[in-house]
Amino acid sequence: MDSNMYLETILNKYAPRSLDSYTLNILLLKSDLQKWASSCYISILNSGSRAKGTAISIASDVDYLISLTSDCNANNGGLKSIYDSLYNHLRTKYNPVRKQNVSFRIKIGNLEVDITPARKQSGNTNDHWLYVSKQDTWKQTNIQKHINDISGSGRLNEIKLLKIWRELNGLDFPSIYLEYLSISSLSGKSKDASKLSDNFIFLLRELAKDTNNPLNSRIVDPANSNNILSDLLTATEKKAIISKAKTSCGKQYWKDIVW
Structure with missing residues (x-):
């Protein structure tokens, strides 16, 4: 050879595994995340390696970005409070929940899912603000450009x-x-x-x-x-x-x- x-x-x-057997679990997860986001919710985007075509079976299986309104929690702690809120919410549903730099990793059976909360900038743009936990700051990026x-x-x-x-x-x-x-x-x-x-x-x-x-x-x-x-x-x-x-x-x- x-x-x-x-x-x-x-x-x-x-090669990345098929998600067919997780269809219902993923729908339930997305529904739960939408409820958590409440009035801040815009959409849930495929944001990682599957969307880019670089997925492998021994890294995270699925990546989602929760796109939130530009003014979400603006007067209540901002991006850090959003990050902490999602972490606490996920802990009530999944165990363990692993904190990562801008995201959280949960497991649904053997499926690893990374979830990133992000606040969308106002206007006609795909730019988002992410909280960076390792540096206790935030950064702007554009997931769609990366894809x-x-x-x-x-x-x-x-x-x-x-x-x-x-x-x-x-x-x-x-x-x-x-x-x-x-x-x-x-x-x-x-x-x-x-x-x-x-x-x-x-x-x-x-x-x-x-x-x-x-x-x-x-x-x-x-x-x-x-x-x-x-x-x-x-x-x-x-x-x-x-x-x-x-x-x-x-x-x-x-x-x-x-x-």
Whole structure:
């Protein structure tokens, strides 16, 4: 089996699961979230890897963004109070509820669901404000632009393989940062499917570099130049990625890099 065929088997192995058996559970979840949002509710958006085409079975299965009105809780604690309110509400329904940087993770059976509360900016825009718990602040972003950029990048398989590699190695590497870093690093490389293995090992070698490593470059959210994606990881977390990339690049066979 050649390198590209092997990597295709890995992509198939970790293909996202079908949601057919969870249809009712998801409908009930969305109904409950709408009730929680009450008069602030606008919509619930598919916001993550499924919408972008980069979903894998060993990361979160479903991602939803709850779009809320621009004035929601404006005089009652703002975005932080929205974040805390949703957390407390979810805890009454699900156990455990895991706090993440801008979202919460719950489990419905074996299905992992990430839920992000966001306040939509006023006017004809897809821009939203998110509460960032690690920094106790808020940021503006545009989920729809992310979906358009990533899904149309021509790099979906390389991104999925890097996400699989991340999960197998237990690395902290936020998907939005990983996705835009991959696209940037692979600019100028062929998008032909026959180059998949070449492109993926190129990515790993880039992440293993001691100098000119893309992890040390400034990666900016194209939806908001004030949102620096490369700041989502600490220097220590980046060193862990570099160390694992060095180890992987030293392996002779693909089965020892992704399996």
